[in-house]
Amino acid sequence: MCGITGIFAFNEIGRFNLPNLSLATEELAHRGPDHQNIYVDDYVGLGHRRLSILDLSSAGNQPMSSHEGRYQIVFNGEIFNFQQLRKELVSNGISFKTECDTEVLLQMLILYGEKALDKLNGFFAFAFYDVQKQEMLLARDRYGIKPLYYFEDEDRFIFGSELKAILKFGLEKKVDSNALYTYLQLNYLPAPLSMVQGVKKLMPGNFAIVKKKSVVTKTWYKLADTFDQRFEGAYDEAKEKLSFLLNQSIERRLVSDVPLGTFLSGGVDSSVISALVAEKTDHLHTFSIGYKGHSYFDETEYANAVAKHIGSEHHVFQLSLDDLYAYLPKMLGHFSEPFADSSALPVYALSQLTKEKVTVALSGDGADELFGGYNKHAALHRLWNAGMKEKAVASLGSLWSSLPKSRNNPFANTIRQLNKFSAAYKLDYKEQVWLLASLQSARATTDLLSNEMLGIIDFEAFDVWKDEALSHIKGPSLSQALQLDQQLVLQGDMLHKVDSMSMAHALEVRVPFLDHELVAFANSLPEHYKVNGKMKKRILQDAFRDKLPEKIYNRPKHGFEVPLLNWLQNQLKSEINNKWLNPDFIESQGCFDNEGIAALKKKLFSSNPGDSHAHVWALICFQEWWQRFMK
Template sequence: MCGITGFNWKDEQLLGRMCEAIKHRGPDDGGTYIDDKVSLGHRRLSILDLSEKGHQPMFNEDGTIVLIYNGEIYNFLELREEFIKKGRKFKSDTDTEVVLHAYEEYGTDCVQHFNGMWAFCIYDKTKNILFLSRDRFGIKPLYYHFDGERFIFSSEIKALLEHDLPREENRSIVFDYLYFNLTDHCEDTFFKGIKRLMPGHNMIFDLSSGKMEIEKYYDVQSRFVKEEEDHQKVKELFTDSVRKRLIADVPVGSCLSGGIDSSSVVVTMRKVDPDAQIKTFSLRFPGDSIDEGEYQQQINEMVNSMNFCVTPDTSDLMNDLQELFLTQEEPFSGTSVYGQYRVMKLARDNGMKVLLDGQGADEVLAGYHYFHGYYYYELLKRLNLSLLLKEANGCYDKSRSFAPMIYLLLRMTPSGIKRLIYKNRKVPFLTPDFISENEGRKDKRWDIYTLNEALYSSLDTYSLPHLLRFEDKNSMRFSIESRVPFLDYRFVEYMFSMPPGQKIHDGTTKYAFRKAMEGEVPSSILSRHDKIGFATPEEKWMKDETVREMIQEIIDSESFREREFWDWKMVKSMYEKLLEGKSSSIFVGTDIWRCISMELWMRLFIDRENITAE
């Protein structure tokens, strides 16, 4: 795992500053390549072949192809063997060299042969192009700026900001965040003029003409043709995914929340390697309803793993807040991001360089409760009322919640009425002028009606992209490579090929995967229907004296009052009602946090100030 940077002109000092800005992504080694046309930089976190043979930039035999690469190709051994049979020579045992030869063998189609996560840039001197690619699901980030002349790219935004780019917020993205609670859902970032290469996309930058072409090379919707229902096959694919993600020349541990996903990862790690020392890393809040300690303990005792846990409090949050925003680079919608941040720090402090994690499972397996609403609507459209009632009753018996029925009603509500509800009830704290300015912005989830459509949009646009941003930025801040077995493309394609009734059944989410893991994961965990993850006691924290003082100072500050996005008096009133326990909306804490998060981001990145209030 590493960090990459570059641009289309020669400047050694500027490239050095960019590399230094992302040194945390690769503290083990660094390298550059510079000629009259390009400047390319790399920071290395050594995971495979720890020797100097893995140094980057890496060159082909005649020096006409230069590679800088961030990621892991889990099938590199198979590809390496294939290329050796074709007569290609290898100087190292790295997957980096496999990427280099794959490009020589297949050109830009090389990405179709990879199973893994990546963001890389190949400088092909013969064709005079830069070829950039991002993995199928966007596990690894890649940002860029192109103004018609200057082309700049990097693994993180902070390296791009070493250039003299205008510091201006993207108001449309700010609106999507405050109004729809959306981030990372399109190529635009919160920084005007800085974009992300989207998941499953390739880019060609022609150094001769200065033209850029971007092409989508992968779409999971086009990858399955028949319905599948084999639970044994599900287990086999998942087991092989975990097996491949254990390949490393350094120890591999795992995050462990205690839910189905992370528990399945850990028990499968033990199944794959019965003798390995397994370290797990967890978030704990003893005595709180969100604490999952009993489930974590079950798994740790079952697999004989060594567990490390952390319990951050509000003083920790306040001390780390500025660094957390610098790490994430864009606003986020809650303090659970900080919980993950502290787990990654815990892992680093205990000597880890690679962790497995359960990210992506909810999007692939239909784990979120709101997916019920899409399934209900699908059944209603088919006039399958008996199954609809059965599913609704089953869900209520397990959760004692009417939320899925509310989601069904939302599916049946016309978009125009939804916008009125948002404007007058959901986000009344935004100014009319700001809403009018963005009248054309739309949440495409309002036009999704089937379960498979919802799963696809969750994977592609609305959920997974921001979770992967949190995952990458938090882990790499502490020089840790995070690997996500649920996003092996073979596993994803198979799960997406299953019919809706295998994803949600009798009011149970993740049905097929639960069935596949029977006998592997304790029934006490497989039968869980709550959803926690690395949650923090957010509302309690927002009422804590230390946090309360900060929020009140921010809302009362001149900069917050002068922002054009919100009615600061209404935000203040909302917070006062939350503190008094008079708030009638379950979303008000999240709404307030988004405003605070937006203000802190503006101060840090646009105004270039410290984030504490004046």
């Protein structure tokens, strides 16, 4: 787990950027505190920051060169089947000088080229350079677990693990208007979008070939293909196979030369992972976050019950709103583009505190998108199997819209959900899925943007992108909705959050649910194995029911949320009014409309805030980013 960056100069003008490589590499110091080095030739530079996980000796440092120096690689991630691949390479007469997976990846690419990608089980972003051919291969893992940004113009190709590294090469910094329009609707930016004009994210499952006069991107893994297979076995057979595949995935992810633990929130996903890891290790450390004085958001009761059940040494970090406030400036500084999932804040805190004990943590991320764990999945099931109760709820839309709504207490949150369900009931299948996947409508978004910004947004291009993202949704299909979540929410929100916040503290987080063999199996399962009228993530809960205490089952879904509304209405009220959303600042910035911002602030501080706190938080995250990187 590391940070990578580099440049491929196409001409003499591009070569002037090579001295910036050291600055760009240093910008990634938090991702790899153990070693820094660069490789430079006439037209290519590669930079690397190392977090040592396997083969802790200096032999594993990067950039890594082949024996004769023809090939160079910088690599971020882990190849979990590297020992098996190493044996294959040895049988082909290849010798090794290290015990790490980087050298295995290097030799695989030398032997097989881009075809090596299909053989890899792991998560990764890397750049592989053939000095003799003057050709570079860059690739990203199947699901976008590891990030890879890039920029190209007529003079140069630049890449990096984070946007802030690319900005060190002196790009002209302009806000991408379509990215801002998308961000305000989703609260995150899915690949290939970035907030800086001209910078893109390499799509998950894609690779790029860079030569002196061209950059060509291709797809090596198609997520859609995993939905074409159909599991034909019985439910009990599916449970057994799921258990086998998840146990196998965890065993692969326990290989480490440094201390290892698990995140344990008390939800089913992290509890299953922790229980299975506990069976395979002698002494497991588990870690969770709680909130002082905010029981509605606190899940430590369940995490403690699981830890006691599996016999782990459990560490609970109880945070107050003041504690969260103290973490805020540094947390926002680690996002080199705006990101408004507020659960990033506790993940940041949890990662910092976890790193005091271990260097690698396993998490339960990915299970919701594979097995249908979100409340919206239950809502879609009800929409598409509506009975008298659902029709009655939908018919009371005017009532729900008139009642107070917020995420801050159970009653107001229920009203919020019923209001959204009623709105979705009137739409077609695609728009139902989109409504439940987004946090703000297109109309509400345009109300927040300035006339100047609205004038440069390419709305037609956005509609084309949205239509393409929803193109596979042909009818009332949960599998098709899950495919959208895996394409957008998983890579753009959940994985980006965990990577950014954990790597802020040089903590490696591994995600067993996203082993590609397990993903293919999960996506082949019948929908009713996942969600029915009574249960979400049905097969996951049933397959491991005997591993966990009964109290964690069949309780309300609770995301890794923070008491954001209370926080914004109190501790941050002054900064909202006088700093982030100050009318003079808004006017001088030119991105937002003061009338729209004023209306949003009024709603936030009212007795019926709805989702306004999420929209204000998105603006805060953007403003902090803009002042740090664009002003």
